Amino acid sequence: MPGTTELVAIFREIGDLLDLQGVRFKPEAYRRAARSLEALTEDLAGVAARGELRAIPGVGEALAEKIEEYLRTGAVPFLDRIRSEVPPGLLEIMRLPGFGPKTARRLWVELGIEGPGELAAALAAHRLDGLAGFGPRKIALLSAALAQVGGGPKRRPLVDAWRVAEGLLAAIRTGAPVDRVEVAGSLRRRRETVGDLDILATSTRPERVFEVFSALPEVRTVRMRGPTKETVELSDGLQVDLRVVEPAAFGAALQYFTGSKDHNVHLRSRARDRGLKVNEYGVFRGEERVAGATEDDVYAALGLPTIPAEIREDHGEIEAAEAGRLPTLVDAPDVRGLLHVHLERLGGTGGLPDAARAARRLGFEYLGVVVPEADGEVPALPRPSSGAPRIFLGIETARFPTGPPPGADFWVLRPAAGLAVPPASAPGDAAGPLLVAHLAAGVDSGAEPDRLRPWLALAAARPVAFEVTAGAGSEGLDSTFARQAVEAGAQLALGPGDVPVAAWERYRLAVGLARRAWAAPETVLNARPAEELARSWAARRGRG
DNA sequence: GCCGTTTTCGGCCCGACTGTTTTCAGTCG
Numbered sequence A: 001m002p003g004t005t006e007l008v009a010i011f012r013e014i015g016d017l018l019d020l021q022g023v024r025f026k027p028e029a030y031r032r033a034a035r036s037l038e039a040l041t042e043d044l045a046g047v048a049a050r051g052e053l054r055a056i057p058g059v060g061e062a063l064a065e066k067i068e069e070y071l072r073t074g075a076v077p078f079l080d081r082i083r084s085e086v087p088p089g090l091l092e093i094m095r096l097p098g099f100g101p102k103t104a105r106r107l108w109v110e111l112g113i114e115g116p117g118e119l120a121a122a123l124a125a126h127r128l129d130g131l132a133g134f135g136p137r138k139i140a141l142l143s144a145a146l147a148q149v150g151g152g153p154k155r156r157p158l159v160d161a162w163r164v165a166e167g168l169l170a171a172i173r174t175g176a177p178v179d180r181v182e183v184a185g186s187l188r189r190r191r192e193t194v195g196d197l198d199i200l201a202t203s204t205r206p207e208r209v210f211e212v213f214s215a216l217p218e219v220r221t222v223r224m225r226g227p228t229k230e231t232v233e234l235s236d237g238l239q240v241d242l243r244v245v246e247p248a249a250f251g252a253a254l255q256y257f258t259g260s261k262d263h264n265v266h267l268r269s270r271a272r273d274r275g276l277k278v279n280e281y282g283v284f285r286g287e288e289r290v291a292g293a294t295e296d297d298v299y300a301a302l303g304l305p306t307i308p309a310e311i312r313e314d315h316g317e318i319e320a321a322e323a324g325r326l327p328t329l330v331d332a333p334d335v336r337g338l339l340h341v342h343l344e345r346l347g348g349t350g351g352l353p354d355a356a357r358a359a360r361r362l363g364f365e366y367l368g369v370v371v372p373e374a375d376g377e378v379p380a381l382p383r384p385s386s387g388a389p390r391i392f393l394g395i396e397t398a399r400f401p402t403g404p405p406p407g408a409d410f411w412v413l414r415p416a417a418g419l420a421v422p423p424a425s426a427p428g429d430a431a432g433p434l435l436v437a438h439l440a441a442g443v444d445s446g447a448e449p450d451r452l453r454p455w456l457a458l459a460a461a462r463p464v465a466f467e468v469t470a471g472a473g474s475e476g477l478d479s480t481f482a483r484q485a486v487e488a489g490a491q492l493a494l495g496p497g498d499v500p501v502a503a504w505e506r507y508r509l510a511v512g513l514a515r516r517a518w519a520a521p522e523t524v525l526n527a528r529p530a531e532e533l534a535r536s537w538a539a540r541r542g543r544g
Numbered sequence B: 001g002c003c004g005t006t007t008t009c010g011g012c013c014c015g016a017c018t019g020t021t022t023t024c025a026g027t028c029g
Helices: A005-021 A026-038 A044-049 A059-073 A077-083 A090-096 A101-111 A116-124 A138-145 A158-175 A206-214 A247-258 A263-274 A295-301 A317-322 A349-362 A455-459 A477-485 A501-514 A532-540
Strands: A183-185 A195-202 A219-225 A227-232 A241-245 A276-281 A282-285 A288-291 A337-341 A365-371 A390-397 A410-413 A433-434 A464-469 A491-495
Touching: A005 A026, A005 A059, A005 A077, A005 A090, A005 A101, A026 A059, A044 A059, A059 A206, A059 A390, A077 A349, A090 A101, A090 A116, A101 A116, A101 A410, A116 A138, A158 A183, A158 A501, A183 A247, A195 A247, A206 A227, A206 A241, A219 A276, A219 A501, A241 A247, A247 A276, A247 A282, A247 A288, A247 A295, A263 A276, A263 A317, A288 A295, A337 A349, A349 A365, A349 A501, A390 A532, A455 A464, A455 A477, A464 A477, A464 A501, A477 A491, A477 A501, A491 A501
Parallel strands: A195 A241, A337 A365, A365 A390, A390 A410, A410 A433, A433 A464, A464 A491
Antiparallel strands: A183 A195, A219 A227, A227 A241, A276 A282, A282 A288
């Protein structure tokens, strides 16, 4: 079944092929539409049925027609047409790091090179020597890029990138003459996967900061260094950009490098409309800098409240800010407990006392201790000796519960692969409170988001919470689905994932994901007080 | 190909860095 994911890939390929043809502006138009489709929080066919395709940002008359054609026939003939006009191997050449469509097109037009194989042969035969604009350095870079084709840097999970970034930030803070140091980029937006790290610092001695940074043991090579910016590659292949600005520009730089691209483009066009110019050094009216020291100043200069970093994607947040309808997003202090704790997997030997200590340290009121389902047996409910935290008991099952959890407070459904979603009318509220965990497990990230869609109907039929963890993509939900779930009336349950108590702090990354989903505290199950949970669960659970 | 509180036509974000240059084009984010 063709889906939105495939159409996104089609539009991206069309963009690349148009680039290779030397067409201006259209490539970006196709990519913009692809990004919009990717972030769509509802079914594309549904939007088309209502005749609202053109309400999607970046979709106009021509692209709406292509989308409808695709939904009808499963193909976009325009793709086949331009595919026949451009050798497919050129796509691989233009995707070599450091090279792009202009270079690939020149090699094709001037030397007849149609793919990486021919390029390698041409390099070996010195056919590029003397070609205008191709000096010895560029030819060496081309050879090097060609040698590691396919082995390019991969995006990595948020938690991994976060750990690396924390180490780098600490090292810079202690070793370099810096005033402020913060992460920016997609890591600050808490994207599920991160392609590279952006670090921003203020200092009066940038060159010294770069020296210290380059000498860190994690750094393998320095890719480039200028007066304000350095790019390095870590030994694990991750690319890190470090930028140093003056304090008066810190807010503008932080805003600028936090992105996303579409968010920034939207803001800058808004600035232009108001006779202003935005860049990484500030907001300017003519020569005069009217804002720049803080992000608040930058947004205020553009007539907007400060937009939380996690939702800066141009997914409607600028319009919402303009209208004063920005949601109050859930924040880490709102989380009052964890609901999916497996004592047997905590990684320490302390069991419940250890868990209780960690909970108190993090300021949690309660823990939901979860035990596997055991037929016919009522699990013993563990209780800590002292008062806090309060302990709730959950039973983990792989099948849809048909009745209240025996002797416990709530169900944790961990759907087995291939578990069909029940009809929305089935068991219903009487089956007890339900927390659906690990929903995305087994679903390749980005594979087919439509597969998760039927679960949304469940949310409309009964109270259900979907778990969001720091490990989105592998064990948890991504924020696009989480936003759909919130819009469908479901709750979210935030947690650190299946990790030792020492790593429970990671629940904060799940908070970031929930914020990306525009989740308010009211939509987060474990932002509710213990008393409220106890009351609502006592009314429905099995035991007296 | 999209888009519009100066526009339905004529724009399309903006700057850093590299390599090849002598004033700039390409790539990147």
